[in-house]
Amino acid sequence: MRYLFCSLDSPGFLFPALAIARELRRRSHEVAFVTGPTFASFVQDSGFERIPRGEQDGKSFQIETFAQPAEMVRQARHVEYALGRFHADVLVGQQLALGPLLAAERQGLPVASLGLASYIFPVKDGPPGPEPLDRRAASLHDGLLARYNEARAAVGLPSSSPPYRETPLIGDLLLLRTVPELEGNVEALPARVRLVGDCLWEPPEAPPDPELERWLEDAEASGQPLFYVQPARDLEFCDFWPLVVEALKELPVRVVAAIRRPGIEEETFPSHFLVRRHVPQSSILRRARGIIASGTTTVVLGALTHGLPALLIVAGGEQFSTAERCRRAGAALNLLRRTDNxxxxxxxxxxxxxxxxxxxxxxxxxxxxxxxxxxxxxxxxADLLEELGFQRQRPSRVAAS
Structure with missing residues (x-):
C-alpha cells in the first residue's frame, strides 16, 4: 500500500504524522510526504521523500494561513502534483489542512485526517445547544466550511453543506488523538471518528545542553515546584506571557518558558525564570509539577502523558474544546480570555x-x-489506515475504540 502524508509545516503536526508513517513503513508500506519546504531536510533525514510543490518549489501547508481558501487550493495543487510522482492509494491529511480533502475528491482517493486532542465540531445536527462549547463548535465549523466551499469553487467542485454529522471537513476517517477517558461520550461522535491515543513523537534528543541541565538541577535542588509555560505558537489569540511573568515573579516556583518571539532570549526576566524560543518539551515535563499553556494539542497531550495538571489560558480555535475536556476530566483549571482586560x-x-x-x-x-x-x-x-486502504471505504465503527 502507498500512503501520501500531507502535513502542515509545524513540528506539532509533522511529528505525529512521522510517528504513524514510521509504523506504516515498518509494516512494509510505501510512504511519502508533502509539506512546506521548511521541514524538507528533516523529512528526508527521517527516511522519507518530501515531494516539492512543483518544478518551482515554494511555500505550502502553512499553519498561519490554514483557513484561507487560497492556501487550501495551494495545498490541493501540491498534493495533485505529488500524486503524479507518487501514485498513492490513500491520502493522510490533518484536520486543519483541508487541501488534501479537495485533492482526494478530485482524484477519487480515500482520505484520512489526523485530528487534534478533542473533537472540535458539533456532534448533533440542527441548531447548537445552550452550552457555550456547542455554540463555539458550530461557529468554528460553519466558518471553516464557508472558506472550504470557496476553495471548492476555485477547483471546480460544487458547494457542500450537509448536516454536521456528515461534515466533509473530517474526510473518510478522522484519527482523533485522545482516549475515551479524556474525550468522554465517544458514542456521540460521528461514525468516521476513531480514537488513536496521543501519537506523540519527538526526534532523538539533541546534544546535551549544559546550561539547561545546570538550571534544571538547581531548580530540583531548590524544592520549588517547576512549571512549563507555552503560549500559543504565534501568539495570535492572546499573548498572556507578560501577565504570567507579573503573576509569578514573586511566587516561590521555577519557570521554564518556550516563547517563539525573536529576541526573547536577550530580554531580562526574574532569576527563577529560564526563557528560550525553544526547549525540548519532554525533558522539562518529566521534572515539572504542572504547565501553563494555551489549550493546543501538543502541549496538552505532552502534559497528560507525563501525568501533569494544567492551567490552560484559552482564547480561540481548538483551545476551547481541548481545555474543556481537560477541565471535565478534572485535570486542568481554565481561564478564558475574551479581551485584553x-x-x-x-x-x-x-x-x-x-x-x-x-x-x-x-x-x-x-x-x-x-x-x-x-x-x-x-x-x-496504522491499523485503521490499512483498513481504509484495503476497503477503500469508511471503516466500520468499534465501540469506544
Missing part, C-alpha cells in the same frame, strides 16, 4: 496557587496518563 496577573497567580493546593488535579492527570499509555497510538492509527 478580562485576564489579570492576580487571576493567574490565584489559579497557580489553587493548582498546587489541589492534589486531585494531579491524580486525575495521572489517571489520564495511564489511559493514554495503554494505547499504542501509531500502531492503532
Amino acid at each position: 478580562d485576564l489579570t496577573p492576580q487571576a493567574i497567580r490565584a489559579a497557580v496557587e489553587e493548582l498546587l493546593a489541589t492534589p486531585g488535579l494531579a491524580g486525575n492527570a495521572q489517571r489520564l496518563r495511564e489511559a493514554l499509555a495503554r494505547v499504542d497510538g501509531p500502531a492503532r492509527a
